[in-house]
Amino acid sequence: MKVLVTGGAGYIGSHLVDRLLADGHEVFVIDNLFTGKIANVEHNLGHERFHFVNDSILHTATMEELVRQVQLIYHLAAVVGVKHVVDNPLQGILTNVRGTEIVLELAYKYWRKVVIASSSEVYGKSEKAPLAEDDDSILGPTAVGRWSYALAKAIDEHLAFIYHDRGLPISIIRYFNSYGPRLDPRGYGSVVAKFISQALEGKPLTVFSDGQQTRCFTYVDDTVEGSILAATLKEGEGQSFNIGNNRETTILELARKIKELTDSPSEIVHLSYTEAYGSGFEETRRRVPDVSKAERLLGFRARITLEEGLQRTIAWFKGDYTANPPEV
Numbered sequence: 310m311k312v313l314v315t316g317g318a319g320y321i322g323s324h325l326v327d328r329l330l331a332d333g334h335e336v337f338v339i340d341n342l343f344t345g346k347i348a349n350v351e352h353n354l355g356h357e358r359f360h361f362v363n364d365s366i367l368h369t370a371t372m373e374e375l376v377r378q379v380q381l382i383y384h385l386a387a388v389v390g391v392k393h394v395v396d397n398p399l400q401g402i403l404t405n406v407r408g409t410e411i412v413l414e415l416a417y418k419y420w421r422k423v424v425i426a427s428s429s430e431v432y433g434k435s436e437k438a439p440l441a442e443d444d445d446s447i448l449g450p451t452a453v454g455r456w457s458y459a460l461a462k463a464i465d466e467h468l469a470f471i472y473h474d475r476g477l478p479i480s481i482i483r484y485f486n487s488y489g490p491r492l493d494p495r496g497y498g499s500v501v502a503k504f505i506s507q508a509l510e511g512k513p514l515t516v517f518s519d520g521q522q523t524r525c526f527t528y529v530d531d532t533v534e535g536s537i538l539a540a541t542l543k544e545g546e547g548q549s550f551n552i553g554n555n556r557e558t559t560i561l562e563l564a565r566k567i568k569e570l571t572d573s574p575s576e577i578v579h580l581s582y583t584e585a586y587g588s589g590f591e592e593t594r595r596r597v598p599d600v601s602k603a604e605r606l607l608g609f610r611a612r613i614t615l616e617e618g619l620q621r622t623i624a625w626f627k628g629d630y631t632a633n634p635p636e637v
């Protein structure tokens with residue numbers, strides 16, 4: 310099959326590309342390298358079934374040329390993560406809303422199936438646990454920039470459902486805290502990457518608040534597997550799915566585990582949200598996916614344990630990282 314991956318030079322996108330090529334597909338990638346890196350796809354550049362376009366999804370003509378050629382679109386390109394969105398608010402909203410509009414408009418024109426990458430952020434600050442796909446989104450005030458990411462992803466989902474009502478095959482995947490090799494070592498948006506970098510550099514591991522807030526960390530192979538199941542199974546059509554591991558981990562426990570697995574002398578220190586993000590920052594204490602729908606309809610279940618996933622991720626960070634230490 311010919312497949313388009315928008316954001317395919319990014320962290321999740323590049324792993325998805327590797328898997329699609331391994332499964333025998335012809336893969337087209339569009340990525341403007343905002344946070345994506347050529348290093349993530351370099352090993353595929355000479356591959357006869359891999360085609361890379363360095364451009365923005367906001368350029369309709371380029372997108373049309375690509376969408377026309379493929380049968381399936383994985384739409385992952387986005388300004389990702391709360392911190393990037395807070396730092397680039399306009400670019401964030403334009404990319405994450407207008408970009409998805411363009412993808413869906415073209416998919417509708419050429420009748421292509423689309424998988425939309427959404428986020429656990431759409432649940433906002435809901436503290437219900439576990440969170441099921443049809444639970445309420447509880448977002449904070451519009452004057453607080455961090456909620457624009459969740460809102461944009463929610464609009465993307467609404468748009469996808471509207472096109473589905475017109476008959477277009479779509480599927481929506483809500484990723485929960487994916488981690489693995491190729492995470493940005495500066496930890497921009499990923500607490501796993503931040504802690505591993507700090508531990509390997511012997512710097513203090515900075516835990517926000519009391520560290521009792523929890524997240525469910527999902528190894529990237531499971532993230533990719535869930536995406537592929539949602540894209541390929543008929544049962545995935547017209548649905549949204551939580552794609553994540555449902556093991557809940559406190560941030561303090563994560564810091565301790567990474568310190569232990571890296572054998573790091575670093576101490577663990579606590580920072581208030583105000584020290585980290587300035588005043589007015591709002592955080593969610595818990596975010597646990599109910600994965601029963603993904604399990605029932607797609608047969609999805611995260612399989613990689615946190616320990617195993619962290620070991621693989623740390624091994625990658627050690628290889629790449631010592632050769633070229635980033636600024637943390």
Ligand SMILES: NC(=O)c1ccc[n+]([C@@H]2O[C@H](COP(=O)([O-])OP(=O)(O)OC[C@H]3O[C@@H](n4cnc5c(N)ncnc54)[C@H](O)[C@@H]3O)[C@@H](O)[C@H]2O)c1
Nearest residue numbers: 316319320321340341343344345365366386387428486487
């Ligand atoms: N990593 C996670 O845990 C997580 C959680 C929830 C949702 N997501 C979603 O998964 C998708 C992939 O995220 P990721 O973690 O791999 O982040 P990432 O930043 O590595 O990937 C996003 C990619 O989109 C590209 N991009 C940004 N603007 C673009 C534009 N205008 N045109 C073309 N490309 C553009 C970036 O360069 C990057 O390669 C995103 O849609 C994100 O919102 C990720």
